Amino acid sequence: MKTPSSRSTQSVVLALFATGLIVLALSGYLAPLTRIVFAPFIAGQTWITTRYQVIQELITSPSDMTRLRQRNAELESQVSQLQAQIIDLQNQISEVEILSALLDFARAHPENKYLGATVISYDASPFMHYVVINRGSDQGVRRGMPVVTAQGLIGTITAVTAGAARIQLINDPGSHINVRLKPAGAEAVLSGSLTGDITLDNIPQDAAIQAGELVLTSGLGGDYPSNLLIGQVTGVHHLTYELFQSASVQPVADFSKLVIVLVITNFNPVDITPLIPTPAPS
Secondary structure, eight states, X not given: OOOHHHHHHHHHHHHHHHHHHHHXXXXXXXXXXXXXXXXXXXXXXXXXXXXXXHHHHHHHHHHHHHHHHHHHHHHHHHHHHHHHHHHHXXXXXXXXXXXXXXXXXXXXXXXXXXXXXXXXXXXXXXXXXXXXXXXOGGGTOOTTOEEEOXXXXXXXXXXXXXXXXXXXXXXXXXXXXXXXXXXXXXXXXXXXXXXXXXXXXEEETTOOOOTTOEEEEOOTTSSSOTTOEEEEEEEEEOOTTSSXXXXXXXXXXXXXXXXXXXXXXXXXXXXXXXXXXXXXXO
16 A cells, blocks of 8 residues: 555656656647657548548538539529620610600701601612611601601602501612712712612713712712702712713612611602603604
């Protein structure tokens, strides 16, 4: 049986031993021994943790993939909606710009009365050049009324129903317009073609015209009011042995991008055909 003095001695020895271990550990002398002792435990814990993570991923991956697919579908839907909104806003901005330009044109030509119309169809024939608008006889549209954009003349009304009308464009092969060149002052006839090109014919040989001349309606013939801008001369064809000069014209309006147009409703074309004498039969 141990005496109290022996127990005290053991306690002191253990305390000194523990203190020594603490001092050695704090000094770093036991680090190699600690690594050797705990290395198997650390390796085992690492192996167990790695296997646990693999098993956890196998269990949770299907549900995670499902959530990711759902989230991806939601984001794609949101992107599509935003793209549609952007396109709609761009169209609204374009329409506002067109309407503003048309308003400026109307203010610059207060002598005319205008009816706004939207283009709802383009020609499907390779031999004709026309568009259809959503205004017709119910809104006061009649055959022969000129049609303009903010840039200038694009054509005339040639067919009308109650709620729609057809515009023969100035580049149609059946279109012929009496025009005047500015500043040269020469008169000519502007004609369309199957290809959509616009040319000037019957220009007097002595007229000094050049590229850049403005082409405006002359009012002769009674089909159009005067001084409506059509385009500019881009090239002159002059041969001394011919009776007249000819020229190519670049129209001011882009016929492939017509959206909103103005119908001049207070112009009544004059039919002068009965007044033109017919040649006597030979």
